[in-house]
Amino acid sequence: MALTAGGGESRGAEQDGGGGGVELSRSSGNGGNGEERRMRREHMFDKVVTPSDVGKLNRLVVPKHFAERHILPRLLGGAARAACPGAVLRFEDGRGGGRAWAFRFSYWSSSQSYVMTKGWSAFVRDRRLAAGDTVSFCRTGARLFIDCRRRGTGIGASAPPTRLLAPAVMPQVVTLMPQRSTSSGETAPHVRCFRLFGVDLELIGAEPLSLDLQLALMRR
Amino acid sequence: MALTAGGGESRGAEQDGGGGGVELSRSSGNGGNGEERRMRREHMFDKVVTPSDVGKLNRLVVPKHFAERHILPRLLGGAARAACPGAVLRFEDGRGGGRAWAFRFSYWSSSQSYVMTKGWSAFVRDRRLAAGDTVSFCRTGARLFIDCRRRGTGIGASAPPTRLLAPAVMPQVVTLMPQRSTSSGETAPHVRCFRLFGVDLELIGAEPLSLDLQLALMRR
DNA sequence: AAACTTACCTGGCCC
């Protein structure tokens, strides 16, 4: 996969803290098989978090185009939104260490928006995420990763006001739990466009691998 | 049964609006057999209701110690909490008149708490229950009763701001529906302690009769 | 379609 800037300042090209295009060239020595080490980290999306995303609401609003393009088609074989009330997404920590985060993913029909709810605030606390920082979601095949970077990090930043609290390291390859992969009824074309930071981006050659989605019927 | 104050101000001894220690000395003339008339009303628990308990949430949070001590051991022979998702408790109106209230009793694992849901708001409306008022649950053998009293009623109240809307009368003894009594695998000792208003109370001689519990698997 | 009802989540607080 590659990111191709389609217009405007190519701020999207700067997503390397946990973003697109980073090759897993270093082996962390545990867990990774040969194929996974060869695969690139495919960027999915970044979001500059709002005050609400890191505040008391305990939720991250997921841009609709991302949710509908990358998440929904792989949930329950693309079944109706309402049919996945308790989807839980697991993301490995982009800094490595074997840590993982589980976020509940759902749709709030009142606001017509997709959100990550349960589990999100734990990530915000742990990474000391603040408004203006950026969260970054990517994947290697079926494994999902989440990372973040401070506001101002990247090209064009005059002076990063805060630094990353931990150096970025390659993720440890650890199997965290048995994974239920959706038998992919993938039909999306391999060239896809979306907007990021007001820039039209094109995903080239994204292969139709299933995401690391785990559905738990959490109804009690 | 008797209530024995174990410490502190014995505010617990004032639960007579629908509380412990009231002898059914007057026969209401219908329904009660000799044994039931002889039995005392055994107090189970009171709760000073919160704004949420009487508000739009339509649920009463049941203190865990009460639920686990008095309700759960008699549900499904003490089976797991998760196994009784739709238990319905029937309470006769403590004021008499033959009226009864049915409340759905369930456990919300998300908040780790027991609640009465369906049916509760009808009681709140009918009795004009307000925050600060007290609901009182007691039983006579297998028959459950519910009553309430206004905030400020009881010893130490300088001036009751509101009066009871109806005078307390002895309950009519009416068989309301066929009752499924759990074949009691009762093992609890006859002297039990619990805390109420910060006061340690002791239940003496509470006999191991089954409660008027009706289980309905109401999950949709 | 608005009101009601259930279900679910989370922070505050207390033990």
Added chain:
DNA sequence: CGGGCCAGGTAAGTT
């Protein structure tokens, strides 16, 4: 101070 309890929100289904 860590975990559990619960009060009070919010979301979504139901009627």
